[in-house]
Amino acid sequence: MNAIDIRSDFPILNQKVNGKDLIYFDTSATSQTPSPVIEAMDEYYKEYNSNVHRGVHTLSTKATDSYEKTRMKVKNFINAQYFEEVVFTRGTTAAINLVARSFGDMIVEAGDEIVVTEMEHHANIVPWQQLAKRKGANLVFVPMEEDGTITRESIESVVGERTKIVAITHVSNVLGTINDIKEIAEIAHSNDAYISVDGAQAVPHMRVDVQDLDVDFYAFSGHKMLGPTGIGVLYGKSELLERMEPIEYGGDMIDFVDLRDATWTDVPVKFEAGTPMIAETVGLSAAIDYIEEIGPENILDFEQELVNYAYDRMNEVEGIEIYGPRSRAGLITFNMEDVHPHDLATVLDTEGIAVRAGHHCAQPLMKWLDVSSTARASFYVYNNKEEIDSFIESLKRTKEFFSYEF
Amino acid sequence: MNFNNLDQLYRSVIMDHYKNPRNKGVIEDGTLTVDMNNPTCGDRIRLTLDVADGIVEDVKFEGEGCSISMASASMMTEAITGEKVDKALSMGDEFSKMMLGEDHDITDDMGDIEALAGVSQFPARIKCATLSWKALEKGFKEAGSK
Structure with a gap:
């Protein structure tokens, strides 16, 4: 893939x-x-904005057709x-x-266990805490290794006959695990438990x-x-979705x-009350086309090249601590010695570099790492x-700036 | 690298308060304790105050946060010690105005807080600077309603 050509697609x-120059x-x-x-x-919006599943007129038919075609495209994209x-x-x-509300409420009972991780x-x-509270069930945490990974043994040590659901992220938004x-x-199913994955x-x-x-x-x-904001996907096995209440x-x-009761239509529309995110599905469809054109495999390879390069170069900067395993997805969460991540992010911003600073919506993980917050750089196509070279130079200058005797 | 803007944000007086915070700690037998955090970034602060006859006799802070939030807390404790509660609250109002870039009435007797004026140029950081003042306001409000 050619990153330079791709860049021109992003105004x-x-x-x-x-x-x-903005470095995102x-x-x-x-x-x-x-x-x-x-x-x-x-x-x-210019040509066929209309509500779906309702009208017989041409625009509505076109909108419905587009909406359902996107569903088919997503099905193929994730091979449902x-x-x-x-x-x-x-x-x-x-x-x-x-999942937690509908499926969770259906299958979890008092004394059952829901397995999650600290990452x-x-x-x-x-959502799982609240499910556990509603049902009198227990949350159980998978122990993590020092580098922020989990092993087969650690999963097996907590998944057992009381486990109803294993809820886990595919890729950690902080550690990159x-x-x-x-x-x-496989472990969940061999214990008659279900698995729900955060694939964001x-x-x-x-x-x-x-x-x-x-x-x-x-x-x-x-x-x-x-794609656009305001659209997401829940994949669920059909036999489970069929059994679930909206x-x-x-x-x-x-x-x-x-007047006093109603019955539900079929899966999946049963779970899509109200006018759905029609324009957003149009955007999602185009986003899938874009990703497929590059190829998810190529994206992974490209990001690995970037993250490995960044990892090695960040180690050149004195006082940088990187969290998470060496083998990781395309993001690096870190701290700079004696510089609070908010201060770091502000200095980088003055150089046009956008990084995230804070707890990354993962307060339990911050506690596990024993930090109050961190900075994160994440990469894409x-x-x-x-850009990584400029980022490294800025990190070095930031270090220097905060080393002054004020 | 052009650090001019940053020099305004991170003036030496601010970094001095950050690295050598005044009134850091807890007043064990204080009359008022207030906790506040900023859920979006994880900063947190605890103020303990000793208020008698409507006057802030003593105040200490502890917490975790960036240089701006911790320096601001340190400056605030110096500014309000010995002041009437009403005066402390009005200082907070003036401070907020300064953060919003509005006309404000911050005087020399308020210690170093004017040094934070540069923060108004960094909208994302205003909530860092105002955290301790918000906590103070919350504490007085709660004490008043008891």
Whole structure:
């Protein structure tokens, strides 16, 4: 893949921030949007904006057709068995909440265990905490190795006959740890438990095949994979989705409505109450096309090259501590000795470099790392080694700046 | 590298308060304790105060955060010690105005807090500078309603 050609597809990157060329290293928070995605949504609003599943008129038919075609595209993208297994949601958070509320409430009882890890984003901890509270169930945490990885043995040590659900992230948004979901799914299933995966940091960066992984639920967001905000996907095995109750009620999701009761339409629309995110699915569709054109395998290789380069070069800077394993996804979370990450992020911003600073919606993990906050640089298809070189120089100058005797 | 803007943000007086914080710690038998955190960035602060007859006799802070939030807390403790509660609150109002780039009435008797004026040029950091003042306001409010 040619990073220079790709860059020209991202108009937002062609700007100065604080007088410097923008270096966007915050893809893990949200990715930038290529022109084909912006144009597809623009075309939708200019040419066929209309509500779906309702009208018989031409525009509505076109909008419905586009919406359902995107569902089919997502099915192929993640290799689901049936298109009905693709539920559109507002994002990963909404998808996980749907699983915890609907499926969780259905199968979890008092005394049962829900297995999670300390590396989870708040979106994959809090819904399970609340489920455990509602049901009198227990949250159990998988012990982590010192480098922020988990092993087969550590999973096996906590998954047992009381386990109902294993809820785990595919890729850690802080440590960059890539979990072996296929192995974890196998362990969960051999203990008659289900597995629900937070794939927000995985789907944009590598090939994900839900049938090969054999996961029961898998959630991800459009805005981290070159698409718009406000759209996400919940994949669920059809036999499970069939058994689940909706958690939102309203238009579109009903079958018959009477004054005092109603019945539900079929999966997946049963879970999509109200007017859905139509324009956003149009954008998601274009984003999938864009990713497929490059190839998720090529994206992974390219990011590995960048992250390995950045990792080695950051080690040249005195006083940098990097968190997480050596083998990682395309992000680096770190701290600079004697410089608070907010101060670091402000200094980098004056040089046009966007990094994230804070707890990254992972307070339990910050506690595990024994830090109050960290800085994070994350990479994607539009980044390059020259940007990493500039970043390293800025880190060195920041170190120097804060070393002055004030 | 052009550090001019940064020099405004990280003036030596600010870095001095950050590296040598004044009134750091806890007043064990204080009359007022208040905790506040900034959930978006993880900064947290605890103020303990000794207030008698409407006057701040003593105040200490502890917490975790960036140079701006910790320096601001340190400066605030110096500014309000010995002042009436009302005066301390109005200093907070003036400080907020300064952060928003509005006209403000910060005088020499308020210690070093004016040194933080440069923060108004960095909108993302204003909440760092105002954390301790917000905590103070919350503490007085809670004490007043008891």
